[in-house]
Each structure stands twice: as C-alpha cells, then as structure tokens.
Amino acid sequence: MDSDDAEVLERFPAVRLDHLNKRYYQGLLRHELLAGRCRACGTWHTPLRPICPSCWSAEVSPVPVSGRGTVHLLTFLHQGPPAPGVDYPGGFPLAAIELAEQSGLRVEATVVDCPRDRLRIGLEVELTWIDRDGAPWPAFRPAGPRV
C-alpha cells in the first residue's frame, strides 16, 4: 500500500473502496471529478470500469470532466437517514447531472446555491464542491456565464 492508498482509505472510511474506484476518490481529494475515458474509441463512462463498455478496450483511464452539465433527473427527498447539512423538511435535492462531454454520461449529486423555483429538469449547472464528513464531494450549482 502506498501513501496515496493510505490517504484515500483514511479520508473515505465509509466507501467500499477497491483498486479501481480508489482513483475516482483520489480525484475528489484533488477537487477533480473523473470519468472513465477510452483511448481507443474516445467514449466516456461512469462509474470507472476496467474495460470500455462500448468497445471493450482495456485502454481506459480516469480523466477530469469539464464540470458543466444539465439536470437530467431530479427528486426532492423529504425524509431519510440523518446526514450533516441535509435539510429534509425543505426537500433535499438529489439530481442526476448529464455531463456536457457526452449524452448519457451522468453523475448523481445534490444541487446547491439554487432557489427552489429555478431548480428543474434541464437547468444548466456547473461543478462545485461540498464537504461530507471532512472530505470533498461533487455538487452542482446553476451555471454561470461561459468564459
């Protein structure tokens, strides 16, 4: 076990880490959101896979995404297990964000800094970060102007 392994194991004690997905979580510690990308066919995928789900090439590696996307699925959770920073009575938003890189490439995350009446399917969003148990996790907020 190298020092990078020790850090990710320590920072994400509740995650079922393995020798593949640890690279995703190591990315989170660097504030990088990673998705799998195939060097043979160029297709992206989530979660990280050992071979490309499209062409089965083993030439896949985690690559940072731009962080821009749209809300594809959205629910508001009004009850659930207690979690720091999660406000159930107000309806805690949980979304599937379709990333700009590719149709169907999605990650699950909450949406922050967005009034309830603006938050709907189709909203353009961008990556930000929240703290969960002392580690950075991805979240999304309404997209600012493209620069």
Next chain:
Amino acid sequence: MTGRNPAKDKVAIAGVGLSPYARDRGATTELAMALEAAVAAIRDAGLAAADIDGVVGGGLLTGGIDPATVVSALGLPAVTWWARTAPPIMNHLVAAVNAVWTGACEVALVYHSVYRVGGFSRSANADPFRRRATFGLPDGRAAAGDGHTDAEPWSMHGSAGYAAWAGRYLAEFGASREDFGRIAINDRSNAAANPNAVLREPLTMAGYLAGRMVREPLCLYDMDVPVDGADAFIVTTAERARDMPAAPVLVHAATMGMTAPPQEHLAAGLEATGQPLAARDLRAKSDLWLDDIDLFFPYDGFTVVALRCFESYGFCGPGEAGAFLADNWDEDQNRITIKGRVPVNTHGGSLSEGGSQGAGHLREAVTQLRGQAGRRQVPGAQVALLTPGGFFFNAQGLVLRAG
C-alpha cells in the same frame, strides 16, 4: 431476445403457501415465516418432505434465507437442485421453471420472504435484532451492486431513482400526480376484500393528494408498504401437477428484461429500460395477450412503475396511461376495470396488500386461476398477465393460464 418457448404450458404451479403479512409481526424471524409458507405450500400440493428435490428462494432486505438453511430446517432428505435468488419473484420462478423443465429437479419449493430490518422503518429500527438483520454494511448501504455503495440522500439507487424518473415522466408527458393516484386508489379499493392486505381503508383522490411527501414527486401512497411475511410455491411438471389435489396453474410464458446501463441514474430513458424489453420478449413467447387476459397484475412497488406498464405492454401509447385509466375507471367500485372486464391487482398490490417484490401478485394470480379468491374472485378467470419488478435491473413478465 428469443421467441423460443419450449417449456410453454409444460411446467405448473401446484401449491401455494402464505405466512400472513402484517405491518409488524414483532418477535419473529424471517426463517420462521419462510418455513410457515413453505410447509403450507407443500401440504397444499399434497406432498411431503421426501417429494421436494429442488429448493430456490431469497429475500431482499436481509439477503434472504439460504436454500441450505431451508433444507436443514425442513429436513429435506434428497435435494438435487437449489439456487439462492434475489427478488423480484420471477428470479425465483424462472429458475424453478427451468430446473423442472430440464430435469434438474422434479418438484421445486420456491420461497420468498420479507422481513423489515433496522433502517427500513422506525418500528423495525426499535428492535435490536432487526438492526442486526440488515444486509450489507453496518449503516445500511447495500453490500452488493457496483456503483451502489452510496445510499440516500446521495444516491438514486432504489426508491430515489423511481422518484426521479417519476418526476421526469411528469415533465416529459405533462402528466399529473392524479395519474399516479389512480394506481394507488385502485389498489386500496381492491385490498378491502383481501384479509391479507395490511391497508384496507378506502383512499380518495383528495386523500392521495394530501399524502405526506416522501421522495418528491412520490408521496407516502406511491410507495409499497413495508410488511413482514412470506410466500411459497410448489413448481413441478404440468403432467405431475394434474395428479395433485389443487387445480394446476400453467406457466405459459415467462421472461426477464435488462438493458445497459441498468443503473437508475444512467438509464437512457423509460422507453429503453428492461420493462419494455420484458414486454417485447413476453409478447414473442406468449400465444395469449392483452385481449385474452382476465386479470392484470402490473407491478406497483411504485405507482409510476405500474402506470408505465400500461404503456410498455401496449394497452396505450407513451404518456397516455393516465387517460387510459380514466377511460377504464369503474366509478361504482372506485377501481380500474379494463374494457369493463379486466380488474387490476385484485389483491391490492404492493401498495395496499404489502410490498413483497411480486410474490403477492403471483400468489393472487394462482389463487384467482384456481377459482379460490373468495369475494375477490373473477368469475371464470383463465389467463393472467403479471409484470413483476421495476424498470431497471429487475423487470420481468409472466403469463399464467388455468390448467
């Protein structure tokens, strides 16, 4: 996908057994309930321990009872085939049908149990023994399933995924929560005549719409009700079933459907999930279809699943299920009656009888096709269509006929 169906009408359900459903059966165990159902099913079929040479089953929240435990606890002396399966019920039934058809066994005991565990409901969490029964990691996250190691409120695995697709259904088709409500009200109206149903008080549309919001847009009444209980079935050859005490119910066609990617948050669209695939494959395998059925059992772990079934199986087009239910609504009975003839989830379904991953639907279908459903009996019922399971990694379909 294949239209091949060499086992058509060759394998039968020859016994059913129930361990009654309740909101809380207190200080019992999952094994006790599974065995109660199993013994009832074996006796219903007029069999004894030595006749059972196949064992298959499993449950959801605890990981279920292992076949070896059932063999041990029932003292089965000679078993030549077994499998541990995850719900919904068709995982169990398809395995049993295939085992009987291929000769791996002659008589299969199929069992399914639901045991409320800690983290699943407040009352269950108050029982320290139920807290220890949870499958997976100590905080309740699933032990199995890549990409599913996170739980609510951070993941769409399970209930939150259905809520999210329900929201997309409403947005895509301009549907309304009243469309979901008709599924819930239909179930509740039917449950009134089912002594095994845990929710039997009538539900009005106003009551539905006032239901406590849980996973928006799904409210309390859109999600199946947690219960303790178990079901068991005896599966054997149609030939042998004809010599048994109960009227046989033939497995006419059975299927399962899954498409990549099956994860809730990654599914390409409702038109591309396992549910329409199961519908197409079942259609290819079955000689009997929508005009031939006397009973329809769309799976209703969530109202949106059952509503979408009407579209996936071809009763109506995409986004038209709400209007279809309105057109086929029996105001006097406050329930769905397709073309004035075919009732839907006559036992009250997962939403009112209790959530049992399709086991209750299968028991009710067999009971109806035997003509033993009492006040709920559909006169002369010969054919039933069932669609156990949800959209993503567990869609299933079944056509049963009276033997």
